[in-house]
Amino acid sequence: MFSFKNVYVRFIQSHGMARHFRSLAIWDAFRREAQPHEMSDQLSQRLVAAAHTAPESLLASLGTQLSGLSAERANLIRREVGPNEVGHEKPMPWWLHLWHCYRNPFNLLLTLLAAVSYATNDLRAAVVIGAMVLLSTVMRFVQETRSNKAADELKAMVSNKATVMRRDLAEEAAAEAREFFEIQLHTKPAHQEEVPIRELVPGDIVVLSAGDMIPADLRVLSAKDLFVSQAAMTGESLPVEKFALPRQPSNNALELENLLFMGTNVVSGAGLAVVLETGGRTFFGALAQRVTATDRAPTAFQTGVNRVSWLLIRFMVVMSPLVLLLNGFTKGDWVEAALFALSIAVGLTPEMLPMIVTSTLAKGAVVLSRKRVIVKRLDAIQNFGAMNVLCTDKTGTLTQDKIFLERHTDIHGNKSEEVLSLAYLNSHYQTGLKNLLDVAVLEHAEVHRSLDIAANYKKVDEIPFDFQRRRMSVVVSERDDHHELICKGALEEVLAVCTRIREDGQDMPLTPERLADIKQRTAALNEQGLRVVAVAMKEEPPHRQAYSVADESNMTLMGYVAFLDPPKESTEPALTALKAHGIEVKILTGDNELVTAKICREVGLEQRGVVLGSQIEAMSDSELSEIAVKYNVFAKLSPAQKERIVRSLKAAGNVVGFMGDGINDAPALRAADIGISVDSAVDIAKEAADIILLEKSLMVLEEGVIEGRRTFANMLKYIKMTASSNFGNVFSVLIASAFLPFLPMLPLQLLVQNLLYDISQVAIPFDNVDAELLTQPQRWNPDDIGRFMVWFGPVSSLFDIATYLLMWFVFSANTPEHQTLFQSGWFVEGLLSQTLIVHMIRTRKIPFLQSRAAWPLLGMTLAVMAMGVFMVMGPFSHYFKLQALPPVFFVYLAGILMAYIALTQAMKSFYAKRYGWQ
Template sequence: MHKRTQRKAAQQILLARAEKERNLWSTISTLTPEAALDLLDSSKSGLSEFLVEASSDYYGPNVITQVKRESPLKRFALSFVSPFTGILFLLALVSFITDYSMMPHGQRDLSTVLIILVMILLSGLMTFIQEFRGDQAAQKLSELVENTIAVTRKDAPQTEIPMDEVVVGDIVHLAAGDMVPADLRILEANDLFINQSAMTGESEPVEKSAAPVAPGEHTAQMDIPNLAFMGTNVQSGSALGIVYSTGDETVLGQMAGHLSQVKPEPSAFDKGLASVSRILIRFMLVMVPLVFLLNVITKRDGLSAFLFSISIAVGLTPQMLPMIVSTVLARGAVAMSRKDTIIKNVNAIQNMGAMDILCTDKTGTLTQDRVVLEYHLDIEGEEDPYVLRYAFLNSYYQTGLNSLMDESIILRTHEESEQDESLRGLTDTYTKVDEIPFDFERRRLSVMVKDDKEEHLLVTKGAVEEMLSICDSVRSQGQTVPMDDTHRQQILRLVDELNDDGMRVIGVALRDDPPGVGQLSKADEVGMVFIGILAFLDPPKESTQAALEALREHGVETKILTGDNERVTASVCKQVGLKVENILMGADVDGMDDQTLSDAAERTQVFAKLSPLQKARVVTLLRARGHVVGYMGDGINDAAAMRASDVGVSVDNAVDIAKESAQVILLKKDLMVLERGLIEGRKVYANLIKYIKITASSNFGNMLSVLVASALLPFLPMAAIHLLLLNLVYDITCLTLPFDNVDRDYLLKPRRWQAHTITSFMLRIGPVSSIFDILTYALMFFLIAPQVVGGQWNQLTAASDKALFIALFQAGWFVLSMWTQTLVVHMIRTEKIPFVQSRAALPVWVVGLLGCLVMTLIPYIPLGAKIGLAPLPFVYFLYLAGILLLYMLFVTGAKWLYIKRHGELL
């Protein structure tokens, strides 16, 4: 009863709120934080469980509705809408009229119609199943990567929840690196800067505050300083906000319809696929009318010529290319997920295979990302709990980036407090007053606290060089004295020694007279007392050296781009086997023009003390030199470089903005995982390019063969239904290519999409199949068919003899076409000698062989007679074996000539 009452009360609150929500942003921005909480019936302690549940039911999940997908039933129906099935329907209609409607009752036959309808069913089912499986795979992959946000709810303070569970009225905690999960009214802000470039195009972050604005002061939502919007991200600082709009009702949700109409720039991969399709379609548009005219002139049968011509058009048009490409990529993405590599954008698979430079941060990639506080030292290099005491206050009370260093400081303080009373009860003695968050320009973080005597203290920690620049005093031998060059050199020597041992070092400083509450700013980080240093050890991973060697073996050069100093970086790099002949510093980068830096970046393997923008600049210049560059990172300082790269790689526990910027997510932060994903990406690309080149060359060869047959033969070389059946079975066999093996040698080099080589491949390999098609024409026309029928074509007078002659001829080419199209898959899939040095995967073998056997048997079963094919004599297969052997030799020769010219086959 009590729960029912609570639910009813929650529903009444939501109904009352709905009355206020028209243009809510313009109202809530003018209110004080307290009034904003009242407006949304919330408080800083968060929503109750019942109000969360009711709000979720009322507003729905916090997601932007994608383009509405068709129902499964509609998608099933659409699977039968294609040029291929359209021609089959037309053939079925013609067969129904000629074999049933126009025939006497005793001679009516629906078998051909039924055969065609079965082909339509197979084609539609194949399309539906492949698309359904692809969608299911994509859905499962998307569920493996989840962004979360911290919210406060009653009885659950600061809990991480998935972003799609955020509801109106939720109290949200924002920190650097977070994606804003919904439209928020800022309640508290601490040096909060938000990057709104995804929505406004402005590259500079915008400062946000909690202060109300005057009514009518801003006409555009994006300009209001106390509102934060879904889809933007926190650049620096921290904040507390209340959700006033979710999902489709957010600014981003309202923009989504317009954004979906803006098509993204096609990748080189997309352009290459389109160019292949255009080439084949152009050939088809020229040849099909020519084939139709030749057949009308030579055969005097307009209907048959028309059906044959449009069947040729369907067979030659690469209509299956998009579906098979999607299938290959989707299956590749699933295969990569089994290697702990999640692909957010399938086009990134091609970039993974083409990548020849990997840029990565040092921390967590080369190292274990398991930071241990080894030392807390005064400037004389002695252990000093005084340094740890104030470092703890800074780490405990800071609300910005979650740092392993902070966790290590807090853990070490708790451990040592058992023996040292000065480290006990610090959170009881000191309370937080204010904070200046970390940013990558200052490279430090400040927290203001007050003790139980109401005395204020500013505690700052950060990079030693930056800390020294704001200190004018130093704590030496327990006394505060003015800092001079001797002290400075003493501190830097100590830091260098620790850096040379592979330790990361930060400094700690105090100021005991900070400004009043609410007045603290970056300008107050001056006149501080340097009290000591903290030294952290992040040991190299055991797998790092092997992973770097594996990447090198596969043609990928690794470059380290880090914000750490050069000594720590050099020490770690040497431990993992990276050559450190030259280190380029951030200060050097700033002093170089683009050409100078581009040349330096090409020959430099290690970059240290880089800012986020400097990392992005190095990546951009390496790409401009023709490299395919990957960038691996997990922090807010890596987002710009990831966006500048060809393929951004992040990890599942990275900050939100890093995961959002990446196309590839690793479930483990390990270079060995990336190396395995890279190999899988090259396998996917290899199997994809196999299909594209095989299809292009086969289709081109078929065009030439049909053109010759139309000009020289007195009848059609194949009936329309034969062509369509051949096309259907061949496409089914090609669906096994994603499972094919890839030669190890192929995987050792980066593979880049080169569309222009496909035309050359098509022109060299395609005519080989045409030569053997024409040879088969001659064999069937002058030798085998006359032997079986009892005379040459021009000697035959009986209609039944001519029909048998045509059925034999068409059966001969029908069977040969299936065998050559299957064999060419095995010939082209490898640069090595097929069947001997390199063998296809079992699914390719089994399905291909089954396809050939089925098509070979069709002339011998009732189905063959129904579609106009006659049983072939035994002697045909002796000739077929010889033709196929010669065909393989000729294709091998053409393949080697192509490799000699282009350097590689695929």
């Protein structure tokens, strides 16, 4: 019944890749439906052929070279093949969008009623109902158009990029000259350039490193320990190593080791690849076409909205026939009774729900963007407001996103230029993902040295970093008589491959006594808040050109580089604000426990014990669930352990947010209820996130949480108002139908009243929210909506019945001849009480005095109330089959409305004490 498709599905589909399939169950279902043998024959044949073609021939067939394409050539190809976008729903023409806005069950029901009215010569009713359909359709069309535009603008603010080789026009001309005239021209070398993924074209040469998304279907040209996670394609849980040439022949493209597929990601290593297919012509694109034709699985929020909607529809299905039978048997006019029953059905359907929810979410997303928070999935706003546990890394969140190299020492803590030189060479020559530690080493060395020591060396090979080894190595050569393997990484992991230490220029055995001394010295550095990275090396004969992890053995520990990661000034007040808003912060870091504890003390985060990754590894899921809730600092974690902690917290009933920006954070980001990343994060982290912060700050996050809660609170207001008001109307109509000799309100009048009531709530997305509703996480609880409806619906019925009695006994509107007076009285009272309920239910406080609605909502409700009174008292009342009421009626009406406000307020206090307000 309800779908956010027009608002965010195309937003996500044009923006994301693997993120389409955050729900593994959905993705697995599609993957099962599209096994490799079901791939397009042409696509499969092209990919397999490309995998077995010699690289030189393949590049020639694609019109490219190892130095890449020029920007001009890439633009020409893009105009021919289109942008590199998958599952992108082209914007519908305005007329088709208008049709989609019209064709919902509610508008079809109204159209049927208008047709019946026209057929029975009730032209006024037909005109009013037609206006109702037109207004509902146009309002939804306008709101969704604005929402789509807002989503597109937000999407443009966050884009993943790929590193490609680019050459200028001179190089392009030289290539053509070499091809046709076989001459050599001197040209400028190609350079690397980052371009948005959507701008890639076949023939582009892509440079890959750890953390990159695979942006298209690629053929590997060169690879160094290139491991790719392609679980989304094949279901393999472990990363797969890729090579430049296939190791085993196969006709199954997914099994070929030199093909990479859009939607997968690089776990470790580096490589160079050429783009074969882009956009919808990729294997991922073939699967995504199935997804674009199928709605995503509903989220918890959507499911809850659907439950409320179907609850009201069930009421409609039961009550409308009951009203038809009661009025048909008691009044004898079955045609009129049928029209009235249809009107009741329309009144009970939440026809404005899609528009209200859509516009509220879109408005919330736009406001969040002004606070430097970009919402990738609109319905994630609900989880943002409901979040009660925030898991975050330490670096760049609690601390400054700038690390300084504080010390470079030998194993005894003495300053060592040799250790700095080795660390510099390691950071300079690695081609993988350079982290903040590498940047700090390079910047420190550049400031303190006039000559680049790397100029004396040439690179031989490298052994990329991975999160199991927690170290990386480069092999360099200064002279032709030997190679130097330089290793840099976490202390324990580097010590594990060392058998010697460098002491006073001599290599000495790593004895247990020396090992204990090393751990004592590094622990002292950790306690000062310094992150310690060990540096080791060994010399190798100059005969080899390829090295592997197995060569990281029998090394000599040279010393340490220690980094200072100072806390942000804003961290302590941000943590205080998050705690005040009911959010518990837990630190999940791969860093040392001593450094983590020091930073936590500096920022005022109360520690309830520190749990290490090695301890978590030995725990069962039930044990971890208990520990995850009890403790708030977890150190030396692997990516899988971060994910386990997040899942354990979710299993304990928490709404968990995870904030991270590294490749090691991607599993936890996907596992969390709401993944939060930053614009400077690696591609896979941004892809996995629901929320993107344009500034890596907990203070920005806290502002976003508050806005998320405000957005959710306003949506909940409408749902509560609609549910309780419609439920009350059911009772009122049933009682009136059973005892009155005429209809309590004509179908036309009931529809006009319902239309005016809907208009009064259009401004709800812009309403104020009471401060106390923003201090605690807000959960979506559809069962609470049902209880609220049962408690507050009958309250309005009491005063509807009071109005019946007033019109019957005081104004003698008790015969069919005086039914117009009766109907006019209930029309005004019903409209005013329904409009007042907006202000009563929008707050737990006393409305107008302790909590005042925003001016747009206040103005809209006043205008609707004035319009309702004017329709009865003005010169056009006879068009709606109404008549002017005696002035004294409004004196009685004021008393009824004041009593209604007082009873509702008393009911609110009782209900809130027993069940809570929200």
